[in-house]
Amino acid sequence: MAGKSYSVLFLCTGNSSRSIMSEALLTVLGRGRFMAYSAGSRPAGVVNPLAIEQIKRFDSSFPVAAMHSKGWLEFGQPDAPHMDFIITVCDSAAGEVCPHWPGHPTTAHWGYPDPAQVSGNDRDKQEAFRQVFLQIKKRVEQFVSLPLEWLEDDSVRREAVRAIAERKL
Numbered sequence: 528m529a530g531k532s533y534s535v536l537f538l539c540t541g542n543s544s545r546s547i548m549s550e551a552l553l554t555v556l557g558r559g560r561f562m563a564y565s566a567g568s569r570p571a572g573v574v575n576p577l578a579i580e581q582i583k584r585f586d587s588s589f590p591v592a593a594m595h596s597k598g599w600l601e602f603g604q605p606d607a608p609h610m611d612f613i614i615t616v617c618d619s620a621a622g623e624v625c626p627h628w629p630g631h632p633t634t635a636h637w638g639y640p641d642p643a644q645v646s647g648n649d650r651d652k653q654e655a656f657r658q659v660f661l662q663i664k665k666r667v668e669q670f671v672s673l674p675l676e677w678l679e680d681d682s683v684r685r686e687a688v689r690a691i692a693e694r695k696l
Contacts, residue, residue, distance in 0.1 A: 535612040542567025545616040566599035581660040
């Protein structure tokens with residue numbers, strides 16, 4: 528791959544569903560142009576099996592066994608990868624005081640309903656995860672299609688990434 532690779536950290540409270548699915552989708556759809564990570568303010572410690580199910584349906588070769596719920600503090604450490612973008616995917620994480628991110632990455636909020644909060648039978652829960660996965664996929668597709676020159680200009684990329692959140696899903 529030629530050119531710069533951008534690092535993106537998706538944040539959620541539990542890091543068990545929405546941020547995990549975002550990380551996987553950007554890893555696949557970014558085709559090496561992006562390095563995707565995810566973390567939570569209060570990690571659940573496990574990845575929701577319904578999130579894993581959606582990822583496997585999308586890309587059966589994706590290494591889901593390597594995915595795990597982790598805290599965001601590890602990405603604020605001096606030896607952590609430098610982040611170009613920090614994107615919150617749940618309202619509670621967006622409202623929390625985040626650690627200091629070295630390098631002042633571009634931030635945005637792409638909120639999604641929490642599919643893990645859906646009650647009902649297994650089919651209802653699977654459908655909730657499918658719907659949120661599709662919403663995330665639409666935004667990630669828009670993100671990876673941004674022209675490279677937009678990503679190089681701080682003010683342009685800030686507006687572009689925030690505009691993605693405002694588009695109708």
